[in-house]
Every structure is written in structure tokens, then in C-alpha cells.
Amino acid sequence: MIGRSLSNSVINLGIQDQYAEALNQLGFEFEVLAEQEGDASLGNGGLARFSACQMDSLATLDYPAWGYGLRYEYGLFRQIIVDGFQHEQPDYWLNFGNPWEIERIHVTYEVKFNGTVEEVDMNGEKVKVWIPGETVEAVAYDNPIPGYGTKNTINLRLWAAKPSNQFDLEAYNTGDYINSIVNRQNTEAISNVLYPDDRSHQGKExxxxxxxxxxxxxxxxxxxxxxxxxxxxxxxxxxxxxxxxxxxxxxxxxxxxxxxxxxxxxxxxxxxxxxxxxxxxxxxxxxxxxxxxxxxxxxxxxxxxxxxxxxxxxxxxxxxxxxxxxxxxxxxxxxxxxxxxxxxxxxxxxxxxxxxxxxxxxxxxxxxxxxxxxxxxxxxxxxxxxxxTTNGVTQRRWIVVSNPSLCALLSKWLGTEAWIRNADLLTGLRDHVDNTSFRHEWKMVKRLNKMRLAEYIETMSGVKVSLDAMFDVQVKRIHEYKRQLLNIFGIIHRYDCLKNMDKNDRRKVVPRVCIIGGKAAPGYEIAKKIIKLCHAVAEKVNNDADIGDLLKLVFIPDYNVSVAELVIPGADLSQHISTAGHEASGTGSMKFLMNGCLLLATADGSTVEIIEELGSDNLFLFGAKVEEVAELREKGGALKVPLQFARVLRMVRDGYFGDKDYFQSLCDTVEVGNDFYLLGSDFGSYLEAQAAADKAFVEPDKWIKMSILSAAASGRFSSDRTIREYAERTWKIDPCQCPF
Ligand code: TH1
Missing domain, CATH: 3.40.50.2000 (Glycogen Phosphorylase B;)
Known part of the structure; x- marks a missing residue:
């Protein structure tokens, strides 16, 4: 899941300024041109994006590595929202060609399928011979991955299926010309489309x-x-x-x-x-x-x-x-x-x-x-x-490409650009955390990124948001275990509280812009209902003149790598709230951390290690711990659930947000006794964590300090560290620099 390549490539090649200047002379602006590029979305979510980060680190650290994959003609579907419902559209990303790939027409291999196995006698020894029934040709398409600050460039080789000439021979022999052409199309279909299911395996041929x-x-x-x-x-x-x-x-x-x-x-x-x-x-x-x-x-x-x-x-x-x-x-x-x-x-x-x-x-x-x-x-x-080996993300894409103003600020205050190759240097930010001009500049950078994001939100959804509000973001694939529903229930609760508050109390409330984005697997009904509920709540809240800027909810459609590049730098707070024990690692949190965004999270996956680096005072932690989950589940119907949770659930069930019947089955999944992901039992501490975030936000100095400390703690979560550990411990390989 590489996303776009232009900015990343010119940065890694160290020709950013010259390239922008050359474009200028031709009458183009770099930023405008870069946005024309479509995303390469050849994977589902974190697993695929992690691979892309690993490739960037392998190249940068001069490891002699190759990546292999499939050159899908249709990448991950595009998500469009109609009436609050997700619809899937094909991502025919190769429509205008792909300037980054090099077709290697001579690097082809035959791949065989079906047929039978026979035992034959070979020099007196019985050997098994596979007599395949179908042959397909795999053609290599090379996608160069340039390292940063090195001449080393590695290769991501993606295979496309082409019909093999054998078909033509058979057709010639049997005279069944038309059928052979139809068969050709079937074989080409192998690399046609990426399966959009994140984590579910259906045994499809x-x-x-x-x-x-x-x-x-x-x-x-x-x-x-x-x-x-x-x-x-x-x-x-x-x-x-x-x-x-x-x-x-x-x-x-x-x-x-x-x-x-x-x-x-x-x-x-x-x-x-x-x-x-x-x-x-x-x-x-x-x-x-x-x-x-x-x-x-x-x-x-x-x-x-x-x-x-x-x-x-x-x-x-x-x-x-x-x-x-x-x-x-x-x-x-x-x-x-x-x-x-x-x-x-x-x-x-x-x-x-x-x-x-x-x-x-x-x-x-x-x-x-x-x-x-x-x-x-x-x-x-x-x-x-x-x-x-704990996952990581590349600071080249997630700071240098996506947050140029933060990049400049980091280099200025660290006095070096070396952090781009050595993210451990980010700890140096801790030395400046009490410096008022540094804090002021930090705040300005965040504001600029919020502005960029606010403009995008307005274009995409027509909702105008206030830059003074806290931008609270949850972007990732939609899954019950990731608990977007907990977030939405929290928003409903916030709305309900605001409605029941008098004018004086409302003045003390921290305005929020809640941003949710992510794709649901096309066959995952509950996930799709979560998306619809988000829109239904947004419709009600955003159009309530009485609430105004105090609360907004926006769903960002078609979340992908380039949307992430825009959303992550603009976030004040981000949510990583999976039921403890369910997120293997999670890498989104690392990208937010690098961008000085505060985390509201459960002690799950990589968050536990983020806490080790950052200290639990600098993020908003809540919820059951991994070792408590089994016992809570055992309690089933006897589990204590806060009244507020029951009230929110009732509101949805009673049709307060419309589509009453449609949402019943969604509500059933979190009803006491059936609440596998423990939304009910975590709800109380979730609200407390949210309240703590509100409290911190009204003390800008404290907030900015936490923000700086977040970025300062992110070095360990660079994929450079991940790759070095794999290279040394698992693959036992040494760097191998380009000799010229
Ligand atoms: C994800 C994990 O859910 C996530 O926690 C982790 O950070 C990421 O991988 C990288 O390690 C996974 N995505 C998939 C997708 C499929 C199958 C299994 C996983 S695990 C299709």
C-alpha cells in the first residue's frame, strides 16, 4: 500500500528543490502536480501499509532486499457514501498508466495449476511428476523504491498474469479458437482484483x-x-x-x-x-x-x-x-x-x-x-x-512527505536533518519542551495542518469546522474489535449532555470536531451499519443550530494513504481503542505520535510499548487490560454497565437518529450479555479518559508539552528500528552499500 510515489521519490532522491524549481520553469507548481497522482492501494490496511514502510526502511538502510507482490489491476475498492451507506466502486488505478513501474517483458515465468500427479521411473528410482492442466504466465513489473540519503534503490517486483502461448497451441489442435480466447481471459483474471476482506478467509478458489x-x-x-x-x-x-x-x-x-x-x-x-x-x-x-x-x-x-x-x-x-x-x-x-x-x-x-x-x-x-x-x-x-519485533512506520513518509512544516521545525530545533535517517534523535525535542518560542512555533505548525484538514473537510462534506475545536480522529478499517461504535456512542453521550446543559455550563465545554474514516469489507454487515450510524448521528448533530461549533461529527470517505497524509498531521487527539488483546500491533498510533498528536487508547498492541516510551501521564489511557478481558466476558449478563451506556443504546434503538429497524441488529451486538467486545464495561472509563482530554486541552501549555513529548517518544516506532532488528536477529544480513 504505497500510496503516491512522486513526493516520496523526490525527497528520498534528495532532489526536491531542483525538481520543484524545474517544474516552476515549466509553469507547474509541485504541490498541485503531486496531488494529481492516484494512490497505489494494493492491500487492505495496516498489514499492507506496514510492508510499504518496511520497503522504505530496507532501501534507506542499504539492505539487499526484494519485495514481491501482485500487480492487481483493481486495488482496494473506492468507498463512496450514498445516503450514509457505503458503496464500493472499482479502483481501476492503472487507467492513466503507471509511470513508476517498469514492465519486464523478458522476466516471465510459467505458473501451473490443476492436473494430476504421476509416478514415473527415473534411473530406477520412483519419482513424482506433476502433469499440470493449466499454464499461466507471470510477467514482472518492477517498482523501484529509492532509499533516503543513499544511492541504494531496491525493487518491489509485482506479478501480472498473462495467458501462456500453450493455449494457442491447444486451440490450434482442437480448432476451438473462440473458447481458447475466453479461457485466456480467465487466466488474466488471476491478478485482476484484490480481495477486500481484512482478516476473514473464505476459502475462495x-x-x-x-x-x-x-x-x-x-x-x-x-x-x-x-x-x-x-x-x-x-x-x-x-x-x-x-x-x-x-x-x-x-x-x-x-x-x-x-x-x-x-x-x-x-x-x-x-x-x-x-x-x-x-x-x-x-x-x-x-x-x-x-x-x-x-x-x-x-x-x-x-x-x-x-x-x-x-x-x-x-x-x-x-x-x-x-x-x-x-x-x-x-x-x-x-x-x-x-x-x-x-x-x-x-x-x-x-x-x-x-x-x-x-x-x-x-x-x-x-x-x-x-x-x-x-x-x-x-x-x-x-x-x-x-x-x-515491534512494528514501525517510516518517518520519511509520515513526517517529511506528509508534514513539511513539522519537518522544517524539527530540523531547525534539533539543529540537524539527521533524524530523517535516525529517528532516535527525536528525543532531543525533550530539551526544548520548556522553551516558549519553540512551543509557539509548534502550535503554529499544528494550526496550519488543522487549517489544511478543515478545508478538506469542508470540500468533502460541506461541514464548516472551527479551528479552535479539538480535532479528534479515528481512522482505520472498520471492525467491531476496533470499536468505532464505542467512539460513536461517546459522541452521542456528549451530544446528549450538551442538550441537557444550561447556557452557562455550555460555555465551559471544549468544542470538538470528531472525525471518523475507514472502509468496511463489502460483506461485513455490522461494519457497514457502523458507518451508517456515524452518518445518522452526524446528520442530527451537525444540523442542530443549538449546538453549533460545540460538537461536529464528520465521516471522511475513502480513507487511504493520501487521505491519511492529510488527516494525521491535523489531528489533536487520535483514538486507538480496540478491546485489549485484539489489535496485534496497530501502526496508525505511531504515525499520529510522530506528528505530535495525543493518543486516547486502550493498553493493546503497540500502545503498551508507546506507554513505556512516553509515560502514562502523556496519553489518555482507559479500559480493561488484556488479562482482565476473559473474566469480564465470563460475567456475561451479570456485567456492570454504566447507566449512560444503556441510555445511549436506548436512544439508538428508539430511533432518535432515524432508521430504527436498521440499527436494531447493530445494537444487539453490544447488548449486555452479548457484548463480546466489552463496549459497555469499558464505557465508563472511556468517558473519563475523554473528560481528561478535555481538561488538558483547555491548558494549551500542558497540551503542547504533551504533544511535543509524543513526537519526542516516537523514535522507537520508526520502521528503521524494526527493519534493523529483523536484519540482525532474524535474517542475519548486513547492509550492502551501492558501490558507486
Ligand atoms: C494487521 C493487524 O491487524 C494490525 O494490528 C497490525 O498493526 C498490522 O497488521 C501490521 O502488523 C493485519 N492486517 C491483516 C490483513 C489480513 C489478514 C491478517 C491481517 S493482520 C488480510
């Missing part, structure tokens, strides 16, 4: 095809490069580190075994010894239900040889495991790569753990959950495999 297509082309590319310099595979583990970014590419384990055993004839145990030294794996999810599973039937018909290989890996693993733990059948079945049951499936996470030398979590809390719950059995077996 096309998605599996996409995964294998991506894996097969990438591995052929990697092995071809390796073979150019080596005539056997002994050195593969020293020369190649393959990182599985979640389980989506984990079919590569079976694929590389197939290549080494069937095509390179290495023999199983030799191949296995190589394979289990080259893979490392990061899991980005928390709950077991979120883990990817592929139905055996589906896999068997699409990739028959791979299914055999997976069975063999599993059977060897089960044998080894029995030797270690004995005949504990429950545990054996929990750890098996194959899940027996109504739908027999491959557990991709188990596969990845068994075959990787390292299993990474994305934050401290997440890693603890992996060790004590999700993958407890595996942790007990291989404690040394489990590590954590």
Missing part, C-alpha cells in the same frame, strides 16, 4: 490461485538468481532469507520443496534441511479464528502435488512430535498442519511455524498472546523460535 501464482513466480525468480552464481543448493540458506509476511505466501514452503525434490532431485531430507533454514515468519493476527485455513479439497484439485508434499511434511512432523511428547492425541491434533473436521483444511499458520526458523509477533503484547494462547503448544515445543 481465486484467492488460492492468486497466492500460488504469486509464490510460484517469486520463487522461480529467486532460484534463477541464485543459480546464476551457484551450481548446487548447499549455500542457499546462507545466501537467501525468505520472510513470510503473514501466512498469505506460505504455500512457498510446499513450492520450494517441490522444486528442490521434483525438479532439482535433491532428495527429501536434503531439501528439508535447506528449507527449514531459510524461512522466517511474522504473524500479524491475534485470534485463532483469524488464522488462514485452506480446504484440502480445494488445494488438492488446484495443486495436487503440493497437497502430497504438505501431507508428507505433516506426517514427518507428527512422527517427530510423538517422539517428543508421546501419544497426547489432543495436543497432536491441535498442532497438526491438517485440521480434521467437517471441512478438512490446511492450517497455514501451523505450516509456517513448523517450517520457519523464527516466528515473530508484531508487538510485545501480541507475542505474549502467541506464546501463552494462540500457539502455546508450539511455544512449549520450540521456545527459542518465538521472538517479537
Amino acid at each position: 481465486m484467492r488460492l490461485k492468486q497466492q500460488y501464482f504469486f509464490v510460484s513466480a517469486s520463487l522461480q525468480d529467486i532460484i534463477r538468481r541464485f543459480k546464476e552464481a551457484h551450481n548446487n543448493f548447499d549455500e542457499l540458506p546462507e545466501q537467501v532469507a525468505l520472510h513470510l509476511n503473514d501466512t498469505h505466501p506460505s504455500l512457498s514452503i510446499a513450492e520450494i520443496m517441490r522444486i528442490l525434490v521434483d525438479e532439482e532431485h535433491l532428495g527429501w531430507s536434503k531439501a528439508w534441511n535447506i528449507v527449514n533454514k531459510i524461512f522466517s515468519f511474522t504473524t500479524h493476527t491475534v485470534v485463532a479464528e483469524g488464522l488462514e485455513k485452506i480446504p484440502v479439497d480445494l488445494l488438492g484439485s488446484l495443486l495436487p502435488r503440493h497437497l502430497q508434499i504438505l501431507y508428507e511434511i505433516n506426517s514427518n512432523f507428527m512422527e517427530e512430535l510423538k517422539k517428543k511428547i508421546g501419544l497426547d492425541y489432543n495436543r497432536l491434533s491441535r498442532m497438526s498442519i491438517i485440521e480434521e473436521g467437517a471441512v478438512k483444511s490446511i492450517r497455514m499458520a501451523n505450516l509456517s511455524i513448523v517450517c520457519s526458523h523464527t516466528v515473530n509477533g508484531v508487538s510485545k503484547v501480541h507475542s505474549n498472546t502467541l506464546k501463552t494462547k494462540t500457539f502455546k503448544d508450539f511455544y512449549e515445543l520450540w521456545p527459542e523460535k518465538f521472538q517479537y
Whole structure:
């Protein structure tokens, strides 16, 4: 999820001024031109954006790395809002061409599907041969990723599917010309569209095809490069580190075994010894239900040889495991790569753990959950495999590109631009926190960014907002666990209080502009209802002349990377309020932190580490802790819920915001006894945290100090730190500078 590339590229190449000057001479303004560029949205949310940040850091830190992915013709859908409802529109982002990519018409590989496996005799030895039924061609499109302050530029290679010439031959033989052309279109469809589901896996055939297509082309590319310099595979583990970014590419384990055993004839145990030294794996999810599973039937018909290989890996693993733990059948079945049951499936996470030398979590809390719950059995077996590397974000995009005025201010007061390559230097801001002119300049920068955001809000939604109000932002994918509903309930409560307040009391109230943005997966009904409720509440509140500027609610449509670049610098407060134990890491909070935005958050995911850096006095913390959640859930119907929560719920149920019937099922999800994400039990402390934020906001000096300290604490959350940890601990690679 790269977003736009122009600004980032000229900044990283260090030619920003010259480029702007050259454009000027041609009669164009850089800022205006940059906004014409469309976003590359080839992923869903945090996972995909994290990959983009990692690529930027890999390039900047001179690591010899490649990124691989799919060149979807349709990226993540565009969200439009009609009558408060989300509608999805195709993102045909290649319509005007993509100036950043280089088509490598000669870098193509055949990817095969379906067919049968036959056993043939080869020099007296029985070997398995896969006779595929369908062949597709993968064509490479290279997207250069320039590092900052280095000549090093790395490559993001994206694969597009093209029909293979084999079709033409078949058509010629059978004379079925028209059908062969239709088939061609089916094969091209493989890289057509990104699945818009964030975290839900439906066992769709096309998605599996996409995964294998991506894996097969990438591995052929990697092995071809390796073979150019080596005539056997002994050195593969020293020369190649393959990182599985979640389980989506984990079919590569079976694929590389197939290549080494069937095509390179290495023999199983030799191949296995190589394979289990080259893979490392990061899991980005928390709950077991979120883990990817592929139905055996589906896999068997699409990739028959791979299914055999997976069975063999599993059977060897089960044998080894029995030797270690004995005949504990429950545990054996929990750890098996194959899940027996109504739908027999491959557990991709188990596969990845068994075959990787390292299993990474994305934050401290997440890693603890992996060790004590999700993958407890595996942790007990291989404690040394489990590590954590906390996520990060690149300050090049999230400060330098998106907040030029803050960038200038930081360089001025730190006396250097070195923080752009070394974010730890941001701690130097702490030295100036009591300096009044620094604080004043800091405040001006925030105001400028708020102005930019206010203009955008007015253009997008027609709502005029006051710059004196606190800009309170929650932008991320819409999910029940992320609890946008808690935010909306808080806003309803605020509105209700304002309505019941006399004029004198109202004068003391801190005006708020509540900003919510994010996409719901097209099939996720509850998430879509949350978006509608947000609009229904906004409609009522924003048109209430009696309330005026005291409260506004705006939904920012089509949240994507470039919208984030505008929204994040303009936020005073941002919300990261997932039910504790559900957000593996969360990276949005790090971007806000870097931009001097205060956080209102639960102790979940990376927030726990942000607190370690920042101190709990400098953010607004609330809600149940990870270790309390299970007990609260057990209480069920006996759980204590504040009266205010019941009142807000009643208002929605009674149709105070219209669409009474439509919202009932949404209300059911948080009704006492059914409130899995614990909105009710966290509501009281949520309101307290909100009140504390209001109180701090009316003391500008205090607020600005907290804002400066937030940015000063953000260095640890640079993806440069993340990548360095991966390079040193997991991949064991050294920087490798461009020699000329
Ligand atoms: C996200 C996690 O939810 C988030 O907490 C984390 O910061 C981010 O990954 C980066 O580590 C995930 N997004 C997805 C998307 C899919 C499947 C699993 C995850 S986990 C499609």
C-alpha cells in the first residue's frame, strides 16, 4: 500500500528543490502536480501499509532486499457514501498508466495449476511428476523504491498474469479458437482484483490461485538468481532469507520443496534441511479464528502435488512430535498442519511455524498472546523460535512527505536533518519542551495542518469546522474489535449532555470536531451499519443550530494513504481503542505520535510499548487490560454497565437518529450479555479518559508539552528500528552499500 510515489521519490532522491524549481520553469507548481497522482492501494490496511514502510526502511538502510507482490489491476475498492451507506466502486488505478513501474517483458515465468500427479521411473528410482492442466504466465513489473540519503534503490517486483502461448497451441489442435480466447481471459483474471476482506478467509478458489501464482513466480525468480552464481543448493540458506509476511505466501514452503525434490532431485531430507533454514515468519493476527485455513479439497484439485508434499511434511512432523511428547492425541491434533473436521483444511499458520526458523509477533503484547494462547503448544515445543519485533512506520513518509512544516521545525530545533535517517534523535525535542518560542512555533505548525484538514473537510462534506475545536480522529478499517461504535456512542453521550446543559455550563465545554474514516469489507454487515450510524448521528448533530461549533461529527470517505497524509498531521487527539488483546500491533498510533498528536487508547498492541516510551501521564489511557478481558466476558449478563451506556443504546434503538429497524441488529451486538467486545464495561472509563482530554486541552501549555513529548517518544516506532532488528536477529544480513 504505497500510496503516491512522486513526493516520496523526490525527497528520498534528495532532489526536491531542483525538481520543484524545474517544474516552476515549466509553469507547474509541485504541490498541485503531486496531488494529481492516484494512490497505489494494493492491500487492505495496516498489514499492507506496514510492508510499504518496511520497503522504505530496507532501501534507506542499504539492505539487499526484494519485495514481491501482485500487480492487481483493481486495488482496494473506492468507498463512496450514498445516503450514509457505503458503496464500493472499482479502483481501476492503472487507467492513466503507471509511470513508476517498469514492465519486464523478458522476466516471465510459467505458473501451473490443476492436473494430476504421476509416478514415473527415473534411473530406477520412483519419482513424482506433476502433469499440470493449466499454464499461466507471470510477467514482472518492477517498482523501484529509492532509499533516503543513499544511492541504494531496491525493487518491489509485482506479478501480472498473462495467458501462456500453450493455449494457442491447444486451440490450434482442437480448432476451438473462440473458447481458447475466453479461457485466456480467465487466466488474466488471476491478478485482476484484490480481495477486500481484512482478516476473514473464505476459502475462495481465486484467492488460492492468486497466492500460488504469486509464490510460484517469486520463487522461480529467486532460484534463477541464485543459480546464476551457484551450481548446487548447499549455500542457499546462507545466501537467501525468505520472510513470510503473514501466512498469505506460505504455500512457498510446499513450492520450494517441490522444486528442490521434483525438479532439482535433491532428495527429501536434503531439501528439508535447506528449507527449514531459510524461512522466517511474522504473524500479524491475534485470534485463532483469524488464522488462514485452506480446504484440502480445494488445494488438492488446484495443486495436487503440493497437497502430497504438505501431507508428507505433516506426517514427518507428527512422527517427530510423538517422539517428543508421546501419544497426547489432543495436543497432536491441535498442532497438526491438517485440521480434521467437517471441512478438512490446511492450517497455514501451523505450516509456517513448523517450517520457519523464527516466528515473530508484531508487538510485545501480541507475542505474549502467541506464546501463552494462540500457539502455546508450539511455544512449549520450540521456545527459542518465538521472538517479537515491534512494528514501525517510516518517518520519511509520515513526517517529511506528509508534514513539511513539522519537518522544517524539527530540523531547525534539533539543529540537524539527521533524524530523517535516525529517528532516535527525536528525543532531543525533550530539551526544548520548556522553551516558549519553540512551543509557539509548534502550535503554529499544528494550526496550519488543522487549517489544511478543515478545508478538506469542508470540500468533502460541506461541514464548516472551527479551528479552535479539538480535532479528534479515528481512522482505520472498520471492525467491531476496533470499536468505532464505542467512539460513536461517546459522541452521542456528549451530544446528549450538551442538550441537557444550561447556557452557562455550555460555555465551559471544549468544542470538538470528531472525525471518523475507514472502509468496511463489502460483506461485513455490522461494519457497514457502523458507518451508517456515524452518518445518522452526524446528520442530527451537525444540523442542530443549538449546538453549533460545540460538537461536529464528520465521516471522511475513502480513507487511504493520501487521505491519511492529510488527516494525521491535523489531528489533536487520535483514538486507538480496540478491546485489549485484539489489535496485534496497530501502526496508525505511531504515525499520529510522530506528528505530535495525543493518543486516547486502550493498553493493546503497540500502545503498551508507546506507554513505556512516553509515560502514562502523556496519553489518555482507559479500559480493561488484556488479562482482565476473559473474566469480564465470563460475567456475561451479570456485567456492570454504566447507566449512560444503556441510555445511549436506548436512544439508538428508539430511533432518535432515524432508521430504527436498521440499527436494531447493530445494537444487539453490544447488548449486555452479548457484548463480546466489552463496549459497555469499558464505557465508563472511556468517558473519563475523554473528560481528561478535555481538561488538558483547555491548558494549551500542558497540551503542547504533551504533544511535543509524543513526537519526542516516537523514535522507537520508526520502521528503521524494526527493519534493523529483523536484519540482525532474524535474517542475519548486513547492509550492502551501492558501490558507486
Ligand atoms: C494487521 C493487524 O491487524 C494490525 O494490528 C497490525 O498493526 C498490522 O497488521 C501490521 O502488523 C493485519 N492486517 C491483516 C490483513 C489480513 C489478514 C491478517 C491481517 S493482520 C488480510
